[in-house]
Amino acid sequence: MPIKLYGGPGLFAKGGLDKGTQLLIENIEFPSSGVVLDLACGNGIIGIYIALVRKDLKVYMSDVDAKAVELAKLNARINNVDDRTVVVESDVYANLPKKMFSAIYSNPPLKAGWSVIERMICEGPEHLAGKGFMQFVFAKGWEKAVEIGKRCFSQAYTIKSKWGYRVIKYEI
Secondary structure, three states: OOOOOOOOOOOOOOOOOOHHHHHHHHOOOOOOOOEEEEEOOOOOHHHHHHHHHOOOOEEEEEEOOHHHHHHHHHHHHHOOOOOOEEEEEOOOOOOOOOOOEEEEEEOOOHHHOHHHHHHHHHOHHHHEEEEEEEEEEEOOOHHHHHHHHHHHOOEEEEEEEEOOEEEEEEEO
16 A cells, blocks of 8 residues: 655654564554554654554554654645544653543654653553553564563563564553
């Protein structure tokens, strides 16, 4: 499925789809219904992909970087999914509703440090509705990501490993 994307200076994988995001997209598990979140969305590739594939889901995208938020909005518009997407500037979950999301997805920004990654994982349950889940992709530090997840979720495990990346699923 072709997706048109603009990137920008300072954004991860600005030149195209990175292997980690590709692995996540290829192994994404969708909830049966509801609202989902692309956390630390960058240019919005994960959220836009979801909005194109699952027209029945409402998709939120968030990023702490104002430039990334503007690019994600532009990319949603040029891919004709801006009617099903909401893009929010937010430091992790600070500006996002609680108990709303059926699923949360991310290729987390490891350059932000493990304190931010830990917040992304451990604050997730406060923002998941019902039996919601999260799927994150990691290369470096996936073992630590699973360890953190096991403290904050009932389950945290690898669902796919390829190209040196792992897709980790967190379940309440």
